[in-house]
Amino acid sequence: MEKKRILTGDRPTGRLHIGHYFGSLKTRVKMQDNPEYDPFILIADVQALTDNFNNPEKVRKNVREVAIDYLSVGIDPKKTTIYIQSMIPETAELTIYYSNFVTVARLERNPTVKTELAQKKDVFGDNITYGFLGYPVSQAADITTFEGELVPVGEDQLPLIEQCREIVRKFNNIYGETLKEPVAVLSNLSRIKGLDGNEKMGKSLGNALYLSDEYDVMKQKVMNAKTDPARIKKDDPGHPEGCMGSYYHNLFSSKEECENVCKECKMGLTGCFHSQKHLIENINKELEPIREKRHYYGEHPEEVKEILMNGVEKARKLQKNIRKSKKKQWC
C-alpha cells in the first residue's frame, strides 16, 4: 500500500505557542503514528525571510527553536522527516515555473496575504515586495515537490492551500497530469483565541502563551488573561462566555471540571482567582513535560543538528526520486 504523504511546516520567526499546539501540532503527532501516512515537516526559513529579510539572524536562531518545539511536543524524527526549506533549493526553481500560473491580482486578493499585510505595515508600509506577495507560490512548490497530499494546518492557512490547488490544476491542464492536488486537514480546534480575548493567538499580536514559557511566566500570563469585565467582586455572578480563563479551561481541563467552574462562576460562588489557580495547575500538567524536553534539547544542540541534517538528507533523496519520475513532463 502506498503511504499518503503529509506535508506541513512553520515559519521560524519565533517559538511556537499553544495556538500552534492545539491548532496543528497535536494533529501532526497523532498522524505520525498512523502507518498509512508518511509525514514531512519543513521549517520554512525561506518563507520567513519574505517578511524578515532585514533580520536574517532572527530567522537563523528560530530554525533551531522551532525544531526544539517540534521534538518537545512529541514529533518523532523516526516517524516524521523534519527538514529545512532552504536546503532543498529545487523548491525555489519550481517556484519560478509556478509563478507563470498566478496573477498579481490573485495574490493580492489572497485573504491570508491581505491580513498579514495589514499587520506588517511596519515592514512594508504601502509597498509590498515581490518576494512577500509571491510566497504563496513558493508554498505551493513546498507542497508539490514532495507530492504532499495532506496538509495539516491552522485555519489561517486555508487560502494558501486553495492557491496551491489552483496552481496544480493549471499546471496539469497545460503540461498533462503531473502534480497531486493537496488537501488541507484542519484540527477541530484550528484557531485558538489569544490571552487578551482576541480571536487569534499570534506572536505578532503579543497575546500568546508559548510552549517554552517557564512556569512563572505562564502563571503570570494566565492571571492577567482577560476575564469577565462585569465581575468586580468575587460574588458577582460571572459570564464565562467572554472569559479567557473559562476558554482555556475548556482546552486544558476535564469536561467535568469545566462544567463546575462555569456553574460556580455564573452563581458567583467562587472567584476568578480560585478558578485560575486550578487552570494554572492543569496547564502546567500538560506543558511541564514539554518544557523538560525543551531543556534537554537546549542543552544538546548537536543532537538537534543531527536530526535536522538527517531529515534534510531524506528529503533530498525523496525530492530527487520524485523529480526523476516526472522528468519527461517537466519543462
Ligand code: TRP
Ligand atoms: N505558511 C506557513 C506558516 O506561516 C509555513 C509553510 C511554508 C507551510 N510552507 C508550507 C505550511 C507548506 C504548510 C505547507 O507558518
